[in-house]
Structures are given as structure tokens and as C-alpha cells.
Amino acid sequence: xxxxxxxxxxxxxxxxxxxxxxxxxxxxxxxxxxxxxxxxxxxxxxxxxxxxxxxxxxxxxxxxxxxxxxxxxxxxxxxxxxxxxxxxxxxxxxxxxxxxxxxxxxxxxxxxxxxxxxxxxxxxxxxxxxxxxxxxxxxxxxxxxxxxxxxxxxxxxxxxxxxxxxxxxxxxxxxxxxxxxxxxxxxxxxxxxxxxxxxxxxxxxxxxxxxxxxxxxxxxxxxxxxxxxxxxxxxxxxxxxxxxxxxxxxxxxxxxxxxxxxxxxxxxxxxxxxxxxxxxxxxxxxxxxxxxxxxxxxxxxxxxxxxxx
Amino acid sequence: xxxxxxxxxxxxxxxxxxxxxxxxxxxxxxxxxxxxxxxxxxxxxxxxxxxxxxxxxxxxxxxxxxxxxxxxxxxxxxxxxxxxxxxxxxxxxxxxxxxxxxxxxxxxxxxxxxxxxxxxxxxxxxxxxxxxxxxxxxxxxxxxxxxxxxxxxxxxxxxxxxxxxxxxxxxxxxxxxxxxxxxxxxxxxxxxxxxxxxxxxxxxxxxxxxxxxxxxxxxxxxxxxxxxxxxxxxxxxxxxxxxxxxxxxxxxxxxxxxxxxxxxxxxxxxxxxxxxxxxxxxxxxxxxxxxxxxxxxxxxxxxxxxxxxxxxxxxxxxxxxxx
Numbered sequence: 001x002x003x004x005x006x007x008x009x010x011x012x013x014x015x016x017x018x019x020x021x022x023x024x025x026x027x028x029x030x031x032x033x034x035x036x037x038x039x040x041x042x043x044x045x046x047x048x049x050x051x052x053x054x055x056x057x058x059x060x061x062x063x064x065x066x067x068x069x070x071x072x073x074x075x076x077x078x079x080x081x082x083x084x085x086x087x088x089x090x091x092x093x094x095x096x097x098x099x100x101x102x103x104x105x106x107x108x109x110x111x112x113x114x115x116x117x118x119x120x121x122x123x124x125x126x127x128x129x130x131x132x133x134x135x136x137x138x139x140x141x142x143x144x145x146x147x148x149x150x151x152x153x154x155x156x157x158x159x160x161x162x163x164x165x166x167x168x169x170x171x172x173x174x175x176x177x178x179x180x181x182x183x184x185x186x187x188x189x190x191x192x193x194x195x196x197x198x199x200x201x202x203x204x205x206x207x208x209x210x211x212x213x214x215x216x217x218x219x220x221x222x223x224x225x226x227x228x229x230x231x232x233x234x235x236x237x238x239x240x241x242x243x244x245x246x247x248x249x250x251x252x253x254x255x256x257x258x259x260x261x262x263x264x265x266x267x268x269x270x271x272x273x274x275x276x277x278x279x280x281x282x283x284x285x286x287x288x289x290x291x292x293x294x295x296x297x298x299x300x301x302x303x304x305x306x307x308x309x
Numbered sequence: 310x311x312x313x314x315x316x317x318x319x320x321x322x323x324x325x326x327x328x329x330x331x332x333x334x335x336x337x338x339x340x341x342x343x344x345x346x347x348x349x350x351x352x353x354x355x356x357x358x359x360x361x362x363x364x365x366x367x368x369x370x371x372x373x374x375x376x377x378x379x380x381x382x383x384x385x386x387x388x389x390x391x392x393x394x395x396x397x398x399x400x401x402x403x404x405x406x407x408x409x410x411x412x413x414x415x416x417x418x419x420x421x422x423x424x425x426x427x428x429x430x431x432x433x434x435x436x437x438x439x440x441x442x443x444x445x446x447x448x449x450x451x452x453x454x455x456x457x458x459x460x461x462x463x464x465x466x467x468x469x470x471x472x473x474x475x476x477x478x479x480x481x482x483x484x485x486x487x488x489x490x491x492x493x494x495x496x497x498x499x500x501x502x503x504x505x506x507x508x509x510x511x512x513x514x515x516x517x518x519x520x521x522x523x524x525x526x527x528x529x530x531x532x533x534x535x536x537x538x539x540x541x542x543x544x545x546x547x548x549x550x551x552x553x554x555x556x557x558x559x560x561x562x563x564x565x566x567x568x569x570x571x572x573x574x575x576x577x578x579x580x581x582x583x584x585x586x587x588x589x590x591x592x593x594x595x596x597x598x599x600x601x602x603x604x605x606x607x608x609x610x611x612x613x614x615x616x617x618x619x620x621x622x623x624x625x626x627x628x629x630x631x632x
Contacts (some may be wrong), residue, residue: 030460031417200413203373204476208427209400218426222417 038302045298048291062104070105071256079274090280103280106258114239117177125185133193151183163251192224226303233296237289260285316348319516325379327369335591339365341540352517354531362540363520367486371403404477408489410469414461421457427480446475467498484516524567536560539598546624556626559599605630
């Protein structure tokens with residue numbers, strides 16, 4: 001290393017710029033922007049999201065695409081496939097009603113039932129679980145044991161009992177699903193709250209004199225939202241499936257109302273003669289189930305704070 | 310500190326106890342009957358090994374925990390008998406800086422909202438005034454006002470700790486409990502943060518209770534130091550006295566573990582190695598807390614708990630053997 005000649009003159013003291021050392025170069029992203037950025041990388045989840053968006057749009061627009069009412073009967077075209085009855089894209093059913101219109105109307109009803117029921121579930125779950133976890137002690141114990149007892153009875157039994165007592169209908173199914181589904185959500189929220197309330201930022205807020213209300217609204221709930229949303233995307237297909245099952249065993253919506261379950265039930269009766277009548281509602285159910293589950297998977301990865309880079 | 314006696318006592322802890330119930334019959338005595346005073350403008354260092362009750366002491370003083378017994382008197386009022394509105398006023402005077410800069414900032418709030426939380430809770434400023442105050446605070450702790458709209462995860466540990474400091478300063482407290490504010494940071498950043506704390510103390514006339522387990526750092530910042538062992542204070546003296554003449558056998562062992570940045574002296578350094586582990590604070594034995602690991606232990610140590618006595622002027626020790 002004889003050719004390297006280092007002398008003090010060759011060096012210059014550049015010092016240290018404190019203001020510069022505090023600079024942050026990375027663009028500012030909120031939690032949700034960051035999650036969206038990660039979700040976009042997941043092709044399966046994005047495909048599911050597009051498919052679900054398409055189904056939701058169709059459930060509202062679909063019934064208006066063809067010039068038929070969902071309960072309009074045309075006795076000249078009974079049990080005809082699309083090829084036999086031009087103008088009816090999915091064919092007609094045993095009462096001469098257009099299946100295309102009925103499938104989308106049914107999707108709309110099924111989605112509405114599922115979304116309303118799950119939103120009520122989540123609200124009850126957040127309030128119940130939040131109180132239980134935040135207050136803690138004996139109250140927590142009593143509240144959680146109550147949940148354990150209530151939800152040790154199979155959900156389907158509850159729902160069937162409630163529907164038999166109140167009588168079938170849109171409202172009844174929503175109420176039945178809402179009353180029987182909040183157990184899991186309240187457990188989830190309680191777990192989150194128990195974990196978060198010992199975190200130092202909650203202690204810091206208390207040190208600053210924050211009220212219990214403020215701690216719950218500003219600190220605990222925003223930080224539990226990720227798991228809650230993931231749970232929600234998994235609860236919606238569950239509710240759709242339960243509704244379909246209830247309609248299938250005859251406890252669903254009264255005629256002439258359509259839901260995915262009643263359509264599948266009607267189609268199943270004629271399965272051996274006219275298989276297309278079961279096919280269309282089944283495809284929508286399958287796509288909805290798969291779409292929500294795959295989207296939920298993607299969201300779980302996107303919202304998991306441990307994956308943040 | 311010759312003028313120590315003349316200075317006003319800002320905070321006095323009298324026989325404070327904090328017990329936790331663990332299981333059915335077991336009681337964990339995290340803080341067991343401690344008393345000390347903090348004077349206005351002073352920094353009291355609180356040292357001890359992990360699990361000796363340092364953090365519990367800090368948290369009980371500002372009433373994050375309710376004390377099992379004893380009093381905490383701040384400026385003439387007992388903190389543990391305050392009602393809700395009085396407590397809210399008290400929080401304006403006493404704040405805390407937390408240990409873990411990653412857990413102590415809410416990841417869903419912007420830095421501006423984190424720093425401004427105290428301002429919002431106490432309704433100090435609104436609108437543009439609030440914004441200005443937040444910028445002021447960020448600049449006070451060495452950050453830029455551009456940082457206000459960013460989120461905590463975008464900052465390094467040292468920067469986060471500065472944000473935590475800005476948050477506690479937002480409501481202009483007089484007294485701050487620093488709960489190991491530097492132990493989670495890089496050594497190079499530790500000095501920056503400690504110097505910032507010292508600078509703020511001079512600028513704003515703050516009083517600190519500085520909890521730590523890094524002895525050299527504590528010596529640097531503290532006027533007086535209290536050494537804790539198993540929920541009790543074993544020695545309390547000015548930092549010079551404590552380092553020059555440690556009297557309690559535990560303090561001696563603790564100080565013998567501090568490396569000296571001078572190779573010739575360092576070579577001579579004799580470490581006192583303590584036998585055994587810290588006993589469990591659950592249902593501890595009577596008598597002196599240190600009896601199980603003490604070389605000087607006599608019968609009296611097992612029977613009677615030593616009081617904190619003033620052995621030299623302003624140098625307190627809780628040991629039967631020190632004369």
C-alpha cells in the first residue's frame with residue numbers, strides 16, 4: 001500500500017448537521033394507505049375485490065337490464081332455457097319468471113341480509129367486548145361466561161327457534177342472524193382491548209388526564225379496527241351461507257320474494273329435469289363465498305402490522 | 310448540594326406501598342414502604358436492577374396505580390385522595406416519559422395529534438394556536454414542524470423518544486417522571502436524549518424523577534440518587550457522595566460493576582460478585598431485604614427491617630451494619 005499517501009490535508013471536517021439528521025425521506029403514508037399498498041400487491045385479493053364489486057353492482061343493476069319484474073309470470077315460457085326462450089338470458093323457471101332478474105334480485109336480498117346482520121353483530125360485539133375488556137375484573141368474567149353459555153348452543157338451533165317463533169321474513173332473518181352471531185366478535189374485541197389497554201401509549205393518554213371515553217374512542221378502537229374488518233369479511237359469507245341454508249330448508253323468505261337460498265331450493269326441486277335452474281344461483285353463491293374468503297385472506301396479510309416494512 | 314435544605318420540597322413520598330395480588334394468597338410487594346423527598350428543580354435518580362419496583366414507584370407517584378398505603382404529597386396535596394377534577398389538574402403538573410419509544414406512541418395518530426393530545430384534553434389551545442404550539446414543541450425537542458403530519462412508524466427510536474418528550478411537555482408540567490427513557494435507545498442516541506432532558510430542565514425549570522439502571526448515565530443527570538432493592542430504598546445520597554463513598558453493601562456491589570473509562574484504574578477495579586439471585590418479591594421474608602445475599606448479615610438483619618438513617622450529612626442508608 002505504498003502508493004496510497006494519506007495526509008491530514010486531504011481530509012476535511014464536514015461536521016454534522018443535526019437538522020438534516022432528523023429528516024425523514026420516506027413519503028408519509030397513513031395506516032390505511034399503507035395497507036392498501038400491500039393489498040394491491042396481492043393479485044388474488046384484488047381479483048376477488050373486482051369480482052365482488054361486479055356482483056354488488058349487478059345485484060342492483062341486474063334486475064333493470066331485462067324488461068321483466070322479478071315476480072312477473074309469463075305462462076308462455078315455462079321451464080325454458082335461454083336457447084328456447086330468446087330474451088331470457090338465464091332462461092325461465094317453473095312459473096315462467098325470468099331467472100336472470102331473479103338471480104340478481106336474490107343476490108341483492110341475500111347481500112342486504114348478510115351485511116345488515118353482520119354490521120349489527122359487529123356493533124354489539126364492539127360495545128360488549130369493549131366494555132368487558134376495558135372494565136376487566138369480575139364484570140369481565142361475568143360477561144364472558146355469559147357469552148360462553150349463550151354461544152355453547154349451536155347457532156343454527158337458535159336461528160331456527162327464533163324464526164319459528166317470530167315467523168319467517170326479511171326482518172326475522174336479520175334479527176336471528178344478528179342475535180346469534182356477535183359472540184365471536186365480542187371475544188375478539190375483548191382480546192384486543194385487553195392487549196392494548198396495557199400498552200404505554202394508553203398509559204401516556206391516562207397520564208395526560210384522558211377520560212375512559214377518550215381512551216376507548218381515540219386509542220383502543222382505532223387500533224382494533226384491522227382485526228375487526230378482517231373478521232367482518234369472513235362473517236359476511238358465513239351469514240350469506242346461513243341465509244341460503246335457511247331458505248333451502250324452507251325457513252327463508254316467503255314467496256314470491258327471491259334470495260339466493262330460495263332460488264337454489266326451487267332449482268334443486270327440478271334438478272334432474274332442468275339443471276340450469278340450480279346452476280345460476282349456485283354459481284353466484286360460490287363466487288361470493290370464495291371472493292369474500294380470498295379477500296379476507298388478503299386483508300389479513302395487508303393489515304397485519306408485523307408485515308409492515 | 311449545600312443549599313438543598315433551603316429549596317422547596319415539590320414532592321414528598323411518605324411510606325408509600327404498592328402491593329399486587331397474584332393468585333389467591335400471594336401478594337407481590339412491588340414497592341414496600343418507601344419515603345423520599347424531591348426538591349424543586351432537582352433531579353432524583355432512582356436506580357436498581359430489573360424488577361426491583363422502580364417503574365411501579367414512578368407510576369404510583371403520578372397515580373397510574375393506586376397506592377396500597379402511604380401518601381404522595383405534591384405541592385401540599387395528597388395525590389391519592391384527589392377527586393377526578395383535582396386529578397385532572399394534577400396531571401397538568403406531573404407528567405411521564407415512557408421507556409419503550411415504540412409502544413408509547415399510538416400508531417394510528419399523527420405526530421401532531423400525539424403531541425397535541427394533552428392540549429386537547431385540557432382545552433389549552435384551539436385551531437391555529439394549537440398548531441403553532443405543536444410546532445413550537447417539536448422544535449423545542451429538536452424535530453421539524455414538517456414531522457407533525459407524519460406517523461410514528463416513520464421515525465427512529467431516538468426521534469420517537471423526542472416525540473414522547475414533546476407530548477409530556479405540551480401541558481407545561483413542573484414535574485416529570487422519566488421511566489427509563491434511554492434504556493431502549495442506542496448508546497449514541499442515549500447521550501443526545503439525556504442532554505436534551507438536561508437542557509429542557511434548565512430552560513423550563515423542570516423537576517425530574519429519573520428512573521434508570523445505567524449507573525453512569527444516572528450520575529451524569531442526577532443531583533441525588535436513590536438505590537432500590539426489592540421494593541425498598543437502601544441508600545439515598547447526593548450523586549458525588551454515593552459514588553465516592555457507597556455505604557450499603559448492595560450499593561457497593563452495584564458500583565463495582567461500573568466500568569471505568571481509564572485503562573489503568575480499570576485494571577485495578579475489584580468487582581464484588583453477589584451470590585444468588587434477587588429473591589422473589591412475592592411474600593418476602595421479614596427483616597432486611599438484602600439479608601439473603603449480604604456478607605455482613607447478622608441475626609438482627611433477619612429480625613428487624615433497617616430504617617433509612619442519616620449516617621452522614623444528607624447521606625441516608627438502610628443497613629444495621631453501617632455505623
